[in-house]
Amino acid sequence: MRVLVVGGGGREHALCWAIAASPVCDKVYCAPGNAGIAAVAECVNITTENIDGIIAFARDNKIDFVVVGPEAPLVAGLVDKLTDAGLKAFGPTAAAARIEGSKGFMKDLLAKNNVPTAWYKRFTDAAGAKKFVREKGAPIVVKADGLAAGKGVTVCATVAQAEAAIDAAMTAKEFGAAGSELVIEECMVGEELSYFVLTDGFAVLPLGGAQDHKAVGDGDTGPNTGGMGAYAPAPILDAALEEKILRDIVKPTLRGMAAAGAPFKGVLYAGLMITKDGPKVIEYNARFGDPECQVLMMRLKSDILPALVATADGELAHMDLRWKDEAAVVVVMAAKGYPGAYQKGSVIGGLTDAAAIEGAQVFHAGTKAEMKDGKPVITAQGGRVLGVAASAKTVSAAQALAYKAVDTIAWPEGFCRRDIGWRAIAREKNKA
């Protein structure tokens, strides 16, 4: 098969790495890819917004299968347009991707299908939203309805903060059109879990759980980011909890999507809060998490490609995946300043030595290969720049290996958290 992966982050590096290892894969292309992806796929200079460009490339290069990584092209209808052009693609249609693209749509769907989630109300006017916030009191959560690159959610400790968040979205239009409608909802308390399944709309193939570290600083302090690290499996996810999540959350959601005329095909990522009353949905995503995808791929023993194809073909009921009996940890290295303003263009050294460490794997998120002073170098081109991953028998051992690889990388302009996996490691220590 000739495969095209759409995207250029750590998630897409992990996908390209896994797909390139498939015996049924002849060639992997990635649009636009990055300097790390170039080691396992041929990168083509087409952005993820350029839907016509992606379709033309796939057609001209006899691509058998397109795998779409990020949410924006899914919500924009890339899979619909590929399908219309006679090309096979992995990912939901635009109608199904609304589960991520409109929080109001998602909340109404859950309410209609009795899926446990935070109570909520939708608003298109600031005055009504503020009145609701004053009635309900704090803590409370204010969310932009549409895609806001991970920045549209404000967990508010006070009513004043919630009013400011409403003004930021509706009056200052900080998230553009994505914030012209808001969802205001209950602030839930508990431990967070990312749970992933492949689904062809009906059959479900669980990929298990992972935990992400959203805050920028050690001890989960400071502003939220796209994710500073992750680990899998998630120790909180035992067999009983997984059964409950599948029965009470994932399956009724998929039945609801099918009943709404938008069966969901692809990877469904449930962001869950494990509350004292059981698991509840925080949000749904229509794609793999990043960096969570990196730890999922590190643990995967089976060939991913047939499972992705079976998802697209509606034949997932016949698939099975095997996982390594190991834990995986990924530490994100970001440019200093992230998630605020940061510099681009600094040189990253030591990547080859880090990748040579047995059990470690360096995934690139925002890098570029350039010539500097006549020498080829890898430079930082984004906020989150690298995902340094490792797998081992325990989370503690995988964490130690990941930090060994991090410390081999010479990049003074970058930083990372030093405590990725702390919750699981504390549990391992308690058990020992």
Ligand code: AMP
């Ligand atoms: P999201 O962008 O939807 O992933 O939200 C970002 C983060 O905000 C989540 O990972 C949670 O930590 C937090 N969050 C969102 N909604 C809620 C809620 N209803 N209750 C508590 N925390 C929330």
Ligand code: GLY
């Ligand atoms: N790591 C969180 C996300 O991919 O949305």
